[in-house]
Structures are given as C-alpha cells and as structure tokens.
Amino acid sequence: MPDxxxxxxxxxxxxxxxKQKRADKKAKGPIEGAPDPVAHLKKRS
Structure with missing residues (x-):
C-alpha cells in the first residue's frame, strides 16, 4: 500500500x-562596439 x-x-x-537574464544583457549594452547597420538587411537580387 502506498504511503x-x-x-x-x-x-x-x-x-x-x-526575463532577468535579458534585462541584465540589455543593461550592459553592446560590448563589441557599434553594430553594422547594413548587416541585418537581406541581400536582394
């Protein structure tokens, strides 16, 4: 018989x-410097 x-x-x-990890990461900001503004754009042909 189980207890x-x-x-x-x-x-x-x-x-x-x-959420806490994301907030901490966002508070630190970019470490490697200014991000490349064109890097996120897709290459259009």
Missing part, C-alpha cells in the same frame, strides 16, 4: 529567470 502522507519536497532555488 499517502504529505511529503515536503525541497525545491532548489532556480537561478535567474529568462
């Missing part, structure tokens, strides 16, 4: 959430 008494489960504390 049906309530058990306390120890959950490990999660690290930073994705």
């Amino acid at each position: 049906k008494s309530p058990h306390t489960h120890q959950q490990k504390k999660a690290g930073k959430t994705i």
